[in-house]
Amino acid sequence: xxxxxxxxxxxxxxxxxxxxxxxxxxxxxxxxxxxxxxxxxxxxxxxxxxxxxxxxxxxxxxxxxxxxxxxxxxxxxxxxxxxxxxxxxxxxxxxxxxxxxxxxxxxxxxxxxxxxxxxxxxxxxxxxxxxxxxxxxxxxxxxxxxxxxxxxxxxxxxxxxxxxxxxxxxxxxxxxxxxxxxxxxxxxxxxxxxxxxxxxxxxxxxxxxxxxxxxxxxxxxxxxxxxxxxxxxxxxxxxxxxxxxxxxxxxxxxxxxxxxxxxxxxxxxxxxxxxxxxxxxxxxxxxxxxxxxxxxxxxxxxxxxxxxxxxxxxxxxxxxxxxxxxxxxxxxxxxxxxxxxxxxxxxxxxxxxxxxxxxxxxxxxxxxxxxxx
Amino acid sequence: xxxxxxxxxxxxxxxxxxxxxxxxxxxxxxxxxxxxxxxxxxxxxxxxxxxxxxxxxxxxxxxxxxxxxxxxxxxxxxxxxxxxxxxxxxxxxxxxxxxxxxxxxxxxxxxxxxxxxxxxxxxxxxxxxxxxxxxxxxxxxxxxxxxxxxxxxxxxxxxxxxxxxxxxxxxxxxxxxxxxxxxxxxxxxxxxxxxxxxxxxxxxxxxxxxxxxxxxxxxxxxxxxxxxxxxxxxxxxxxxxxxxxxxxxxxxxxxxxxxxxxxxxxxxxxxxxxxxxxxxxxxxxxxxxxxxxxxxxxxxxxxxxxxxxxxxxxxxxxxxxxxxxxxxxxxxxxxxxxxxxxxxxxxxxxxxxxxxxxxxxxxxxxxxxxxxx
Numbered sequence: 001x002x003x004x005x006x007x008x009x010x011x012x013x014x015x016x017x018x019x020x021x022x023x024x025x026x027x028x029x030x031x032x033x034x035x036x037x038x039x040x041x042x043x044x045x046x047x048x049x050x051x052x053x054x055x056x057x058x059x060x061x062x063x064x065x066x067x068x069x070x071x072x073x074x075x076x077x078x079x080x081x082x083x084x085x086x087x088x089x090x091x092x093x094x095x096x097x098x099x100x101x102x103x104x105x106x107x108x109x110x111x112x113x114x115x116x117x118x119x120x121x122x123x124x125x126x127x128x129x130x131x132x133x134x135x136x137x138x139x140x141x142x143x144x145x146x147x148x149x150x151x152x153x154x155x156x157x158x159x160x161x162x163x164x165x166x167x168x169x170x171x172x173x174x175x176x177x178x179x180x181x182x183x184x185x186x187x188x189x190x191x192x193x194x195x196x197x198x199x200x201x202x203x204x205x206x207x208x209x210x211x212x213x214x215x216x217x218x219x220x221x222x223x224x225x226x227x228x229x230x231x232x233x234x235x236x237x238x239x240x241x242x243x244x245x246x247x248x249x250x251x252x253x254x255x256x257x258x259x260x261x262x263x264x265x266x267x268x269x270x271x272x273x274x275x276x277x278x279x280x281x282x283x284x285x286x287x288x289x290x291x292x293x294x295x296x297x298x299x300x301x302x303x304x305x306x307x308x309x310x311x312x313x314x315x316x317x318x319x320x321x322x323x324x325x326x327x328x329x330x331x332x333x334x335x336x337x338x339x340x341x342x343x344x345x346x347x348x349x350x351x352x353x354x355x356x357x358x359x360x361x362x363x364x365x366x367x368x369x370x371x372x373x
Numbered sequence: 374x375x376x377x378x379x380x381x382x383x384x385x386x387x388x389x390x391x392x393x394x395x396x397x398x399x400x401x402x403x404x405x406x407x408x409x410x411x412x413x414x415x416x417x418x419x420x421x422x423x424x425x426x427x428x429x430x431x432x433x434x435x436x437x438x439x440x441x442x443x444x445x446x447x448x449x450x451x452x453x454x455x456x457x458x459x460x461x462x463x464x465x466x467x468x469x470x471x472x473x474x475x476x477x478x479x480x481x482x483x484x485x486x487x488x489x490x491x492x493x494x495x496x497x498x499x500x501x502x503x504x505x506x507x508x509x510x511x512x513x514x515x516x517x518x519x520x521x522x523x524x525x526x527x528x529x530x531x532x533x534x535x536x537x538x539x540x541x542x543x544x545x546x547x548x549x550x551x552x553x554x555x556x557x558x559x560x561x562x563x564x565x566x567x568x569x570x571x572x573x574x575x576x577x578x579x580x581x582x583x584x585x586x587x588x589x590x591x592x593x594x595x596x597x598x599x600x601x602x603x604x605x606x607x608x609x610x611x612x613x614x615x616x617x618x619x620x621x622x623x624x625x626x627x628x629x630x631x632x633x634x635x636x637x638x639x640x641x642x643x644x645x646x647x648x649x650x651x652x653x654x655x656x657x658x659x660x661x662x663x664x665x666x667x668x669x670x671x672x673x674x675x676x677x678x679x680x681x682x683x684x685x686x687x688x689x690x691x692x693x694x695x696x697x698x699x700x701x702x703x704x705x706x707x708x709x710x711x712x713x714x715x716x717x718x719x720x721x722x723x724x725x726x727x728x729x730x731x732x733x734x735x736x737x738x739x740x741x742x743x744x745x746x
Contacts, residue, residue, distance in 0.1 A: 003389065003612070010383035013582075016376065209386075209620055212589035216581060239376070247582055304677065 005207040009250055011133075011144050015173040017239050020049050020134060024056075026170045029087030029130050031057045033080050035100045036091040037064040040136060043180060046091055049134070059083045061103075064096045067158055069151045073099055073113045077106035080129070087130040090168075093189070094140035094275075097133045098148035101166040104131040117161045118152045124165050133168040136177045138228075138241035139189025139276060141196055141249020143171035158269070173246055175239035183229050186241075187324035188276030190225040193245035194218060194317075195279040198287070199258040200251035201301065202294045204355045210251040211297075215304055217251065220244035222305060222320070229324050259360060260286050262350035263369070266343045273333045280317075281327055285372050286356070287314040289364075294357035330373050340369045378580040382623055384506075384517050388546040390612050393422050393507060397429075399543045402460030402503050404430045406453045408473045409464040410437040413509060416553060419464055422507070432456045434476075437469045440531055442524045446472055446486045450479035453502070460503040463541075466562070467513035467648075470506045471521035474539040477504040490534045491525045497538050506541040509550045511601075511614035512562025512649060514569055514622020516544035531642070546619055548612035556602050559614075560697035561649030563598040566618040567591060567690075568652040571660070572631040573624035574674060575667045577728045583624040584670075588677055590624065593617035595678060595693070602697050632733060633659050635726035636742070639719040646706045653690075654700055658745050659729070660687040662737075667730035703746050713742045 014026065032053055036046040041062040050058040061076045080088060080103050088107070090100025102113055108128040115122040133143035142148075146166040151158045178186070194217075200206060201214035221244045227237035260279050267278035290298050291310050298310045307313040321328050335343070344365045347353055353360050387399065405426055409419040414435040423431040434449040453461060453476050461480070463473025475486055481501040488495040506516035515521075519539040524531045551559070567590075573579060574587035594617045600610035633652050640651035663671050664683050671683045680686040694701050708716070717738045720726055726733050 004392075005386075005388050007386040007388075008384075011381075013378075013380040015378050015380075019377075208589060208593070208616055209586060209623070212585040212620070213582060216585035220581070243581055247585070250582070 007207060007209055007254055009144060009167070009253060011168045011171050013144070013171045013173065013246065015239075015243055015246070017175045017235050019172055020174040020177060021052055023049065023052060023172065024054055026132060026172060027053065027056065027087050027130065029056070029085070031083055031085050032087045032089060033059050033061060033083055033085040033103070034089045034091055035061045035064060035076055035103060036096050037093070038062055040092055045136065045177065049089075049091060057083075059085070064092060064099055066095055067151045068095045068099050069153050070113045070117070071153065073102050073106075073150060076103045077113070080104075080107050085129055087132065089132045089134060091134045091136060093135070093137045094142040094149070097135065097140065097142040098150065100133060101131060101148045101168070102150070102161070104129045105163070105165050113150065117150065118155060118157070118159055124163055127165040131168045132170045132172060134172045134174065134177070135242065135245070137181060137185060137189040138178055138238070138245040139192040141193065141245055141252065143168060143173070144246060144249040145253040147253075171246065173242055175235060175242045178228075178238045178242055179233045181232065183232065183324070186229050186232065187225070187321075187326050188274045188280070189245070190221055190228065190241055190276070191280035191283070191321065191326065192276035193241075193248045194221045195260050195283055196252040196257065197221070197248035198283070199260055200248070200255045202290050202297060202357045203255040203258055204357060205255050207254060210254050213247045214251040215301060217244045217248035218301070219305060220247070226320065226323065256352050256355060259347070259353045259356035259365075262353035263343065263347040263365070265350060266346040267333065267335070271333050271335055277326060277333065280321060281330065281333065282368070282372065284314040284318040284328070285368050287317065289358040289368060290356075292358040328372070330369065335373065337370075337373060340366055340373070343369060380580060380582055380627055382517060382540070382626060384541045384544050386517070386544045386546065386619065388612075388616055388619070390548045390608050392545055393547040393550060394425055396422065396425060396545065397427055399505060399545060400426065400429065400460050400503065402429070402458070404456055404458050405460045405462060406432055406434060406456055406458040406476070407462045407464055408434045408437060408449055408476060409469050410466070411435055413465055418509065418550065422462075422464060430456070432458070437465060437472055439468055440524045441468045441472050442526050443486045443490070444526065446475050446479075446523060449476045450486070453480050458502055460505065462505045462507060464507045464509060466508070466510045467515040467522070470508065470513065470515040471523065473506060474504060474521045474541070475523070475534070477502045478536070478538050486523065490523065491528060491530070491532055497536055500538040504541045505543045505545060507545045507547065507550070508615065508618070510554060510558060510562040511551055511611070511618040512565040514566065514618055514625065516541055516546070517619060517622040518626040520626075544619065546615055548608060548615045551601075551611045551615055552606045554605065556605065556697070559602050559605065560598070560694075560699050561647045561653070562618070563594060563601065563614055563649070564653035564656070564694065564699065565649035566614075566621045567594045568633045568656055569625040569630065570594070570621035571656070572633055573621070573628045575663050575670060575730045576628040576631055577730060578628050580627060583627050586620045587624040588674060590617045590621035591674070592678060593620070599693065599696065629725050629728060632720070632726045632729035632738075635723035636716065636720040636738070638723060639716045640706065640708070644706050644708055650699060650706065653694060654703065654706065655741070655745065657687040657691040657701070658741050660690065662731040662741060663729075665731040701745070703742065708746065710743075710746060713739055713746070716742060
């Protein structure tokens with residue numbers, strides 16, 4: 001066991017399929033801002049939740065885009081301030097949740113996100129508005145982390161911002177919100193959650209509390225992802241998947257991620273793969289090399305998940321991905337052999353890659369990528 | 374999986390063997406009250422920790438007894454108020470930690486504990502003093518719960534008090550503090566922690582996050598308790614045991630306990646068994662009957678812990694207890710056949726007994742007790 005660790009996760013979690021129909025119990029404030037994306041406004045989810053808030057003044061910000069920009073954050077903060085919002089709800093995937101985190105702080109902190117982030121020199125003070133995060137994918141885990149990821153368009157970079165004010169007061173978990181997820185998104189976000197769990201587990205900074213959560217999350221995902229993919233309205237599978245994503249989120253909120261996430265960045269920004277696809281495409285290869293420095297742990301995990309060996313675990317993940325029509329080779333997302341050196345370099349620039357339980361350098365990362373070209 | 378659950382555990386956890394030598398980082402306050410028991414003052418632990426708090430004004434309350442009374446709480450609160458303590462440290466087993474919880478609140482809440490508890494009609498308001506809990510046994514898990522147990526001598530009852538102000542700001546976990554535990558206490562407190570874990574796991578109110586923590590805690594305990602018992606200064610075994618107790622504490626802080634704890638109350642108050650002994654003496658019998666309503670879960674657990682069957686798991690626990698010279702039959706702690714009806718009745722009065730995954734009534738509980746007389 002690790003000789004030293006810290007753990008802190010102060011968000012209140014409430015899980016129940018259908019729970020978002022009756023949210024008043026969780027909201028102390030009177031003036032609520034719901035931040036979400038166009039898809040969740042178009043399909044009526046955002047307004048349905050707003051209309052369920054009896055006796056509250058509710059306003060909406062509907063313009064959250066994938067990889068949200070600092071400009072979007074500032075626009076949403078402007079709305080929050082105008083409305084004197086005392087409760088900010090983030091509803092959606094990671095993007096909406098992340099924007100809600102910073103906007104809830106900007107209500108009581110003057111200025112732009114740029115003042116606090118990416119070169120800004122001010123420090124976020126106390127958040128006074130309540131912050132509630134409601135995930136609508138079973139993937140990001142953002143509802144139980146203190147991290148927001150924003151894109152600084154001026155500098156052309158996407159960067160995480162970590163702040164203890166970002167821990168949501170409540171994570172409200174409702175599997176029914178995922179019934180309408182397209183099967184492709186079910187697959188990719190579910191495998192993203194699996195990556196969170198396994199990267200927390202084999203992480204060089206792993207801690208025993210999170211190891212167990214990670215193992216449980218992986219088991220729940222393997223037992224439920226294919227059913228959720230095949231039967232989108234199956235309440236048990238959807239409930240189990242969104243809880244698994246939550247538990248994986250708790251795990252990696254303490255440890256951070258590793259090589260899989262490091263290599264996903266260029267695969268997303270330069271080859272357009274969705275985040276979950278960009279992560280899981282290297283997952284089987286990383287499972288195989290994790291033997292290098294995490295043999296015992298990976299053997300324990302493989303046994304727990306019901307596989308005879310670490311390699312058969314990797315094979316099973318690959319077959320699972322194929323059964324959900326996910327790419328398992330880099331050429332399927334447009335990567336060519338001449339791109340591998342560049343992807344290797346960008347991946348190695350992310351410090352988290354060194355939390356992988358294997359030697360990570362230009363040679364080994366290139367070889368890993370080559371093996372799944 | 375359970376169809377509905379809540380989870381909340383906001384305490385910051387810091388683990389490192391030796392961490393209590395350098396505690397200044399965790400203390401914002403200037404005037405610190407350390408609450409502990411005579412044993413930890415006699416062996417110098419309490420004053421050593423106080424002397425390590427550089428630049429702080431430190432005072433002490435050293436009179437915590439087992440099953441702490443409301444009178445002790447009020448005496449300690451008086452000291453805290455006189456010193457204008459802005460940080461209260463509980464150091465010890467469950468008793469000192471529990472007293473520190475309520476005393477840290479009474480600094481900013483007028484009156485006696487009796488005003489807030491056991492018939493009192495006032496409500497505890499905001500705690501302003503910092504609350505830090507440092508366990509010195511690997512057993513209670515009190516450092517990560519919002520519960521304090523106090524004895525109302527006037528009414529002759531021992532009762533838990535639950536309050537969200539009782540969540541410690543920090544749980545500081547230092548395996549070195551347990552090096553001096555007598556082997557008998559290592560055994561009984563360690564088995565108490567095991568009971569916390571298994572009772573969270575098979576609990577009718579179990580939740581997936583806690584199931585995993587509970588499984589991990591049980592494995593750590595089985596792998597380390599005998600070494601900690603045989604080699605009191607083994608840093609790895611002691612570190613693992615105190616972390617296991619912590620993880621088990623997180624698990625049962627969300628679910629409460631079951632029949633084992635319900636039956637332990639009369640075995641402690643009327644037969645003088647230590648809490649850990651009073652719990653673990655019924656543990657193998659409860660493992661056997663847990664098959665009734667938790668067969669699948671118990672099979673999963675037995676496999677995970679490396680046993681061929683649920684019964685061989687129960688046998689192994691019994692043999693482990695015998696190897697640590699713990700009683701495994703009720704007659705060994707002075708219980709006679711004519712006492713069983715009374716113990717049954719008292720146990721059935723504790724509501725938690727109905728969280729056991731088996732039918733619990735006068736007939737079944739009597740039979741269970743009889744089987745281990």
